Amino acid sequence: MNPQTEIELAEAIAAAKGPLRIIGGGTRGIGNPVVGEAISTSELTGISLYEPGALTIVAQAGTSMAEIEAALDTENQRLAFEPMDHRTLLGTSGMPTIGGVVAANASGSRRIAVGACRDHLLGVRFVDGMGTAIKNGGRVMKNVTGYDLVKLLAGSYGTLGVLSEVSLKVLPKPETSATLKLHGLTDAQSVDALSMALGSPFEVTGAARSDDTLIRIEGFAASVAYRLAQLKDLLGSFGEMTAVTDPAASQVIWTDITNVTAFASTSGDIWRISIKPSDAPATIAALPSGTQTILDWGGGLIWAQTPAGIDLRATLPAVGHATLIRAAAKTRASLPAFQPENPILTALAQGIRAKFDPRGILNPGLMG
């Protein structure tokens, strides 16, 4: 099904006789496998409003990220949460949509400084499991009118409703950016260095570890030069470091971190582990042998490429969770993609799903 308007979308859902598999650009494929009739938002397209002076864009859910980015480019603005493009890591094709970004709360390296997609999402329109069109939030930056379903819908992977329109806060692009690379650090040293940088007043907008430990700063040229010098000074005890001051080269580094390019076309399972940054070294040490890792968010996000078919959740710290992002069908059939929560939260989530989707037809089982 390819509804062309929100009304058609609502009619299609109201008339549905069984489970629906909801598709934006079809590039992410995260979650437990869903069996159902495909319903796509690909025909719900177009930017309905873009006000650069109000830092706001409103678009239909199926609008491609390419179209969104092109529009923002003309005003030298961007989505500051740096949405992850999953195509490289998952080997998918097609065109990511803004609705898919929101449904997955897809956020990249800059999340550590500016927040996630959910923090930039100002409003949503969606159709619930009964075919009712609902709006929440709006297009202004401060809005506490009623419950915040905007946050609830972000990262709900189409299980509460099918997004038809989203409004987002945008921000100006900085004049330039630079990346400081620290070489040859252990995981523990790396997290220490990232914590020190993030705990400094120098406005770090990326804090990651691939082969090198990586720290990004952005802003006006003189300010970036100043903060780069200050950070080199601050982190002097961590040894050898180099700076990438060409903004294009710096951008490539962070696109690769955000999109987890290093694990593209590899074998094994891909896990995304969300923890307290200082727990990262011990968490990594407890992962199965043969695991490769990339750290982002100062150590609070671990991308782990593990040998196939191993459930690593038992080894995680008490606070945090792991999401299985990529695995063979057999593993996905046996391990839940999303980590089960405590029984109280599970019951609340089930209660909420039952209100939004009483028939249980929207991506049933995708989140568990």
Added chain:
Amino acid sequence: MDMPLPDQSILSRKAEIVARLQSVLPKNAVIHAESEVRAYECDALSAYRCPPLCAVLPASTEEVAAALRVCHEMGVPVVPRGSGTSLAGGALPTADCVILGVARLNGVLETNYDDRYIRVQSGRTNLSVTGAVEAEDFFYAPDPSSQLACAIAGNIAMNSGGAHCLKYGVTTNNLLGVKMVLMDGTITDIGGAHLDAAGLDLLGLICGSEGQLGVVTEATLRILRKPEGARPVLMAFNDNEVAGACVADIIKAGVLPVAIEFMDRLCIETSEKYAQAGYPDCEALLIVEVEGSPAEIDEQLAVILAIARKHDPVELREAKSAEEAARIWLGRKSAFGAIGQISDYMCLDGTIPVSSLPMVLRRIGELSEEYGLRVGNVFHAGDGNMHPLICYDANKPGDLELCEAMGAEILKLCVDAGGCLTGEHGVGIEKRDLMTHQFAPQDLEIQMAIKDVFDPSWLLNPAKVFPLTSSASRRIAAE
């Protein structure tokens, strides 16, 4: 402002209810004498008052759970209360309710600078969260005007903002986790020191739910390193619209100030008489603050001042010292108090797209003439969060009602301009009956359905947020 009639069967059981609460709480934690419960009869929306049945002041999460279990079993409504600074009536009691105050829950449980968070009990005041970490040069970013008094519990309930949220966001953007007690006494953690949820973002749902879904007893909050410095610049214009255009141009230019504050003539003149900040004689005044090292501040201010000069300012005043910076902020920070000196006032909180600022200000001026009530405008211009202050005389019969009617018109205007009823104060009772102007029935229905999940018997702060007619069937069914 209507409130539901108190449930007589609850009023008649007061002694029994108090006794049950006393059996699970320390003796001094249950306040029930008529003269003493009066202390809880209102919050900062003091035009509306009603003493509660009784008040409880638990000192631990377990005591909160015990009190809620009793109320749940006995079918008694509970109104949670932080510090009682709500401008929307969020903590306004009904005669048949138990006020659950979290003021005794004010400790710091954990500070972690490596992971940049603090865990506090929810009755702790906003400013004392920063107070707990500022020796290490850290701070908690959301800074509502009431930050000296307001509690984190209330900040979470209302998703409070502040002057600096243009850069740092509001409460929800700085909240990592909570410990919460449901109405039936169930205790659960939601979120924590890690950045995102394993499943649905229930934390995002809790924040801003106005104490209707649960009682938050602990919060894990993001703390940030203080910037090297900050400096404001004052810009005076002879036209509101020009000031509005200047705001839009600054935002578009790629500078991100931490604050852009706006004051109109009534506020400028009144605060000048009161605080003598030395503000120029003008129609509209902007205070723009930027942060960074001295050189970074110079660079950003140069960009901002160049933009301002294109808008024909009456005066541009850059703070050359900490003292001058304080004077620039003095008048703005005194504005509410200054207006309060000359008149009773109602403070509105509608938010509009920044582009609509000139139109909305003009229309507010017209409404002011129509109603014969003066309006001062002071607000966070960068994010379109307006705070029109409508002056009225509480001693003059009918003036409060006139003020309410005009307030309703202004808020509807904000919604019609593409904005919303409330940007940071919350709906409470104040904007409850205007919700149908912003939301269609199905938009409200799904929100009330969420309350059904967390609080099926509709006992937690039941007469707030939703129009009484919309929530009536649920509240009555629960009785």
